[in-house]
Amino acid sequence: MSEQPILQVQDLVVEFPGAGGTPFRAVSEVGFELHRGRTVGIVGESGCGKSTIARSIVRLQRPTSGRIVLDGTDITRLSERKLRPMRARIQMIFQDPYASLDPHLDAGDIVGEPLKLQGMKDSAQRRKAATDLLARVELPESAVDKRPDEFSGGQRQRIGIARALACKPDVLVCDEATSALDVSVQAQVIALLKDIQAESGVAFVVIAHNLGVVRELSDEVLVMRKGEVVEHGPAAQVLGDPAAEYTRQLRSAALDPTTITGRKPRYLLAAIGAGGIEEERTS
Ligand SMILES: Nc1ncnc2c1ncn2[C@@H]1O[C@H](COP(=O)(O)OP(=O)(O)OP(=O)(O)O)[C@@H](O)[C@H]1O
Numbered sequence: 001m002s003e004q005p006i007l008q009v010q011d012l013v014v015e016f017p018g019a020g021g022t023p024f025r026a027v028s029e030v031g032f033e034l035h036r037g038r039t040v041g042i043v044g045e046s047g048c049g050k051s052t053i054a055r056s057i058v059r060l061q062r063p064t065s066g067r068i069v070l071d072g073t074d075i076t077r078l079s080e081r082k083l084r085p086m087r088a089r090i091q092m093i094f095q096d097p098y099a100s101l102d103p104h105l106d107a108g109d110i111v112g113e114p115l116k117l118q119g120m121k122d123s124a125q126r127r128k129a130a131t132d133l134l135a136r137v138e139l140p141e142s143a144v145d146k147r148p149d150e151f152s153g154g155q156r157q158r159i160g161i162a163r164a165l166a167c168k169p170d171v172l173v174c175d176e177a178t179s180a181l182d183v184s185v186q187a188q189v190i191a192l193l194k195d196i197q198a199e200s201g202v203a204f205v206v207i208a209h210n211l212g213v214v215r216e217l218s219d220e221v222l223v224m225r226k227g228e229v230v231e232h233g234p235a236a237q238v239l240g241d242p243a244a245e246y247t248r249q250l251r252s253a254a255l256d257p258t259t260i261t262g263r264k265p266r267y268l269l270a271a272i273g274a275g276g277i278e279e280e281r282t283s
Pocket of ligand 1: 016051
């Protein structure tokens with residue numbers, strides 16, 4: 001691919017203070033490139049550093065070394081003032097849609113907030129734009145006046161996506177964005193994300209324990225273990241015919257989730273295996 005990558009993660013290292021004064025290396029020299037309209041998935045057992053990478057990309061976490069380059073600009077150490085115009089271009093969707101939505105605001109205000117920050121001063125215009133964005137994520141017109149607690153989990157995640165889209169992002173980081181949802185709702189949100197990508201060319205970084213979700217969305221996959229990349233390649237190859245023994249273990253663990261971590265996962269993986277998404281059974 002000849003065009004400049006929209007996102008480059010180069011030699012990313014993140015260390016936290018560790019026991020006895022020795023730094024704990026949560027992410028070790030991780031690198032990948034992402035082009036417009038493409039998706040990279042990051043998988044690996046709990047604690048391998050996936051969220052730390054995500055947080056570094058959106059500048060919620062300062063890397064110890066390495067670079068995050070957005071559309072050719074190194075944003076790793078930009079001052080807050082210089083970062084401000086770039087911030088909207090990388091958005092993040094979190095696992096818990098409820099915790100990330102202000103319960104006191106209605107959906108129109110939640111989605112309208114980024115529009116206001118972008119300079120859309122007129123409230124009627126903002127309301128209309130928010131209604132259009134909510135329609136884009138397949139929520140009815142009436143949604144604009146409702147507060148988060150009036151929506152289901154899947155609908156709340158749609159509001160989160162609409163809010164992210166309001167920023168017209170180049171990169172959307174989805175950290176376990178569908179894992180709290182029922183299988184059928186998960187499949188619907190994934191279909192929506194794919195549509196949005198096809199339409200807008202937004203690039204995704206998808207983090208999930210669920211290999212089926214990652215395979216469904218990703219062009220490329222990074223397999224992480226203890227902060228390091230153990231395998232990186234096309235999704236179908238890495239998840240279909242892995243080269244690394246660890247990836248094979250991870251695939252088996254998707255079917256028997258207790259084998260890798262030795263403890264129960266926070267949510268059930270059984271319904272979606274490593275192979276792909278199953279439609280909800282209606283019987
Ligand atoms: N702020 C922090 N201070 C100290 N250690 C941290 C901090 N954030 C993360 N860690 C540690 O860094 C490692 C990587 O954490 P991270 O959350 O990135 O893993 P993960 O792969 O996203 O895990 P999960 O799948 O459970 O969300 C873990 O050992 C974690 O305990």
